[in-house]
Amino acid sequence: MTTAVAATGRKPATMSQALNRALRDAMADDPAVHVLGEDVGTLGGVFRITDGLAKEFGEDRCTDTPLAEAGILGTAVGMAMYGLRPVVEMQFDAFAYPALEQLISHVSRMRNRTRGALPMPITVRVPYGGGIGGVEHHSDSSEALYMATPGLHVVTPATVADAYGLLRAAIASDDPVVFLEPKRLYWSKADWEPGRPEEVPGIGTAVVRRRGTSATLITYGPSLPVCLEAAEAATAEGWDLEVVDLRSLVPLDEETVCASVRRTGRAVVVHEATGFGGPGGELAARITERCFHHLEAPVLRVTGFDIPYPPPMLEKHHLPGVDRVLDAVARLQWEADWTSPGSDSGDSRGSASGARGVPGTQGGAR
Amino acid sequence: MTVLEQPGAYRPTPPPAWQPRTDPAPLLPDEEPYRLLGTPAADALDPELLRLLHGHLVRGRRYNTQATALTRQGRLAVYPSSTGQEACEVAAALALEERDWLFPSYRDTLAAVARGLDPVQALTLLRGDWHTGYDPHEHRVAPLATPLATQLPHAVGLAHAARLKGDDVVALAMVGDGGTSEGDFHEALNFAAVWRAPVVFLVQNNGFAISVPLSKQTAAPSLAHKAVGYGVPGRLVDGNDAPAVLEVLTEAVRRARAGGGPTLVEAVTYRLDAHTNADDATRYRSDAEVTAWRSHDPVELVERELVRRDLVDADGLAAVREAAERMAAGLRERMNEDPDLDPMELFDHVYARRTARLREQAELLRAELAAAGAADGSAHGGGREGTDR
Numbered sequence: 092m093t094t095a096v097a098a099t100g101r102k103p104a105t106m107s108q109a110l111n112r113a114l115r116d117a118m119a120d121d122p123a124v125h126v127l128g129e130d131v132g133t134l135g136g137v138f139r140i141t142d143g144l145a146k147e148f149g150e151d152r153c154t155d156t157p158l159a160e161a162g163i164l165g166t167a168v169g170m171a172m173y174g175l176r177p178v179v180e181m182q183f184d185a186f187a188y189p190a191l192e193q194l195i196s197h198v199s200r201m202r203n204r205t206r207g208a209l210p211m212p213i214t215v216r217v218p219y220g221g222g223i224g225g226v227e228h229h230s231d232s233s234e235a236l237y238m239a240t241p242g243l244h245v246v247t248p249a250t251v252a253d254a255y256g257l258l259r260a261a262i263a264s265d266d267p268v269v270f271l272e273p274k275r276l277y278w279s280k281a282d283w284e285p286g287r288p289e290e291v292p293g294i295g296t297a298v299v300r301r302r303g304t305s306a307t308l309i310t311y312g313p314s315l316p317v318c319l320e321a322a323e324a325a326t327a328e329g330w331d332l333e334v335v336d337l338r339s340l341v342p343l344d345e346e347t348v349c350a351s352v353r354r355t356g357r358a359v360v361v362h363e364a365t366g367f368g369g370p371g372g373e374l375a376a377r378i379t380e381r382c383f384h385h386l387e388a389p390v391l392r393v394t395g396f397d398i399p400y401p402p403p404m405l406e407k408h409h410l411p412g413v414d415r416v417l418d419a420v421a422r423l424q425w426e427a428d429w430t431s432p433g434s435d436s437g438d439s440r441g442s443a444s445g446a447r448g449v450p451g452t453q454g455g456a457r
Numbered sequence: 458m459t460v461l462e463q464p465g466a467y468r469p470t471p472p473p474a475w476q477p478r479t480d481p482a483p484l485l486p487d488e489e490p491y492r493l494l495g496t497p498a499a500d501a502l503d504p505e506l507l508r509l510l511h512g513h514l515v516r517g518r519r520y521n522t523q524a525t526a527l528t529r530q531g532r533l534a535v536y537p538s539s540t541g542q543e544a545c546e547v548a549a550a551l552a553l554e555e556r557d558w559l560f561p562s563y564r565d566t567l568a569a570v571a572r573g574l575d576p577v578q579a580l581t582l583l584r585g586d587w588h589t590g591y592d593p594h595e596h597r598v599a600p601l602a603t604p605l606a607t608q609l610p611h612a613v614g615l616a617h618a619a620r621l622k623g624d625d626v627v628a629l630a631m632v633g634d635g636g637t638s639e640g641d642f643h644e645a646l647n648f649a650a651v652w653r654a655p656v657v658f659l660v661q662n663n664g665f666a667i668s669v670p671l672s673k674q675t676a677a678p679s680l681a682h683k684a685v686g687y688g689v690p691g692r693l694v695d696g697n698d699a700p701a702v703l704e705v706l707t708e709a710v711r712r713a714r715a716g717g718g719p720t721l722v723e724a725v726t727y728r729l730d731a732h733t734n735a736d737d738a739t740r741y742r743s744d745a746e747v748t749a750w751r752s753h754d755p756v757e758l759v760e761r762e763l764v765r766r767d768l769v770d771a772d773g774l775a776a777v778r779e780a781a782e783r784m785a786a787g788l789r790e791r792m793n794e795d796p797d798l799d800p801m802e803l804f805d806h807v808y809a810r811r812t813a814r815l816r817e818q819a820e821l822l823r824a825e826l827a828a829a830g831a832a833d834g835s836a837h838g839g840g841r842e843g844t845d846r
Contacts, residue, residue: 175621196607207805210809
């Protein structure tokens with residue numbers, strides 16, 4: 092993922108730079124694209140994601156608004172009604188809550204209310220998640236709220252390339268997109284060549300980030316690096332883990348998820364958001380419905396605790412880290428004594444392995 | 458020893474002189490609501506304007522009574538009547554040019570109809586067949602908004618966008634006295650003021666937010682006073698005096714169009730009917746109060762003016778009433794037809810394209826409809842073909 096390819100001009104870039112570039116390119120390509128929010132203009136946003144946009148495109152295109160999230164999103168609704176494509180910034184996850192009424196009562200259902208006459212091509216950028224030492228109300232993961240609201244798309248990049256490609260796709264979408272930006276990956280770097288949004292799979296597509304045969308880790312956003320690290324660590328234990336990056340929570344790419352789980356027979360969903368009523372429950376239910384006969388173990392969840400986001404000095408205990416993921420992987424051996432019914436449906440996960448539950452021999456496809 | 462314990466040791470630098478940025482005087486509303494009818498100025502009112510308003514008001518009253526009757530017949534799930542407030546509803550529609558936009562609340566069906574909307578289409582939300590039965594672009598009427606004051610920032614955004622595009626479009630947003638307590642009211646006023654957006658806010662102060670009287674809603678001297686804090690002019694008008702409301706709104710629209718920014722207009726009126734057919738207004742207001750307001754009826758005020766100035770005869774009045782009756786009869790007839798609904802459309806407008814999940818659920822419903830159709834022998838059991846665009 093981070094291999095430099097000098098011949099194609101790829102250079103190291105951070106996720107925040109890729110997001111900034113996506114906004115800049117979208118604004119250059121389409122005069123209807125307008126950025127608005129608190130501090131997005133002169134300051135360039137507290138995370139500098141909108142850096143330079145007001146200077147390049149003028150304050151009418153990148154507008155510092157009064158400090159009022161409902162007003163920011165509510166005026167964006169009217170702008171969209173008049174043919175613009177507003178991109179609003181919510182600054183921090185918990186700051187978006189005053190705008191929830193506009194989001195839920197209007198943005199998400201305006202197309203539906205008007206039988207298609209008033210689409211809402213609005214992108215709501217929400218920096219989310221913890222791990223940056225933010226004080227209270229600066230680290231929430233509220234994706235379940237957005238996922239539970241029909242009419243919204245919900246996407247979240249985990250890589251530099253996705254940050255660019257998904258944001259371009261979100262802005263181009265004729266439907267409202269809640270674009271969740273994993274704060275603690277803002278400064279993650281990769282060698283990346285901008286200006287190629289078409290190289291990135293669009294909204295509604297998951298990607299297998301690591302091929303494996305023993306079990307599938309299903310994750311997104313800030314937990315992707317955790318899962319990739321866990322997968323590397325697990326090799327020492329003889330586990331060959333597959334890692335699926337959802338990228339898009341709504342729509343959910345169930346085909347990629349289920350295909351992976353059918354291959355590996357085991358699944359762990361990993362996210363920072365609380366487990367109860369969280370995205371992992373939806374995934375576990377769906378996997379169980381669609382892949383029950385392929386499962387060798389219950390679908391497990393590794394999530395944040397069911398608590399309000401903790402103070403920063405305690406957040407390391409809350410956030411799912413590599414060890415917690417590996418513990419879950421170990422628990423996938425729960426049915427070690429259970430005898431396989433044999434080959435079940437011709438898939439390639441090698442369920443006939445003779446030493447089930449002994450990690451080193453898991454996965455006949457290797 | 459602290460600084461405060463050292464006499465004379467603390468010599469604060471005087472702060473930079475603070476100057477108010479706007480003299481609030483020109484923004485403040487008049488002490489009394491602005492009136493035309495019953496004042497000497499009424500003599501100068503254009504007869505054609507009075508006749509136009511009268512026709513709209515009589516039709517509006519009849520529309521309100523007809524729609525209320527339809528709730529009793531079960532044809533409308535609910536109807537929040539604007540009986541007593543027709544002057545505001547009609548003036549809001551007439552103050553706008555064709556290219557302007559109207560942002561109504563759930564009580565403002567009549568304003569949408571006065572703007573030219575098909576009365577049946579305007580009632581679909583309240584009938585329950587679809588949330589919005591019209592294309593908002595056709596007459597530039599936003600969907601009726603049920604959450605209070607949430608449509609006000611939409612009006613600001615649309616007006617702002619229009620101005621950015623170089624169009625001289627004005628948005629007029631309607632809200633009730635209760636809605637002025639909502640955060641979105643504040644945010645919309647503030648955004649509009651800061652952006653100098655071409656927006657007119659019309660507050661119909663009809664005395665009650667369902668059952669809560671204005672005295673428990675606000676401590677402000679008037680709702681129009683709220684404008685001053687945003688740097689916006691507030692105007693107070695007799696909401697039952699149709700020519701006065703129209704004049705104040707027209708002036709506000711003109712000012713907005715000319716780049717003068719938003720205006721907040723408070724129209725003082727009264728809801729003669731209950732909040733909706735589900736409400737018992739006798740629990741929170743007296744008959745005497747209602748009777749007093751009935752003597753200040755917006756329809757009668759204009760009619761009396763026409764008679765006083767001898768601008769209409771008995772035949773003329775009868776003709777206006779007959780036209781209103783024809784409208785009501787047509788509305789009744791069309792509302793008594795059962796709407797032709799396709800359940801498969803439930804999945805059509807959630808997203809531009811159905812998601813896999815929605816395709817799956819559409820199949821479930823299609824199968825259920827087919828099974829039900831087979832059971833009762835109806836021809837259209839499966840609904841029409843879904844559009845998996």
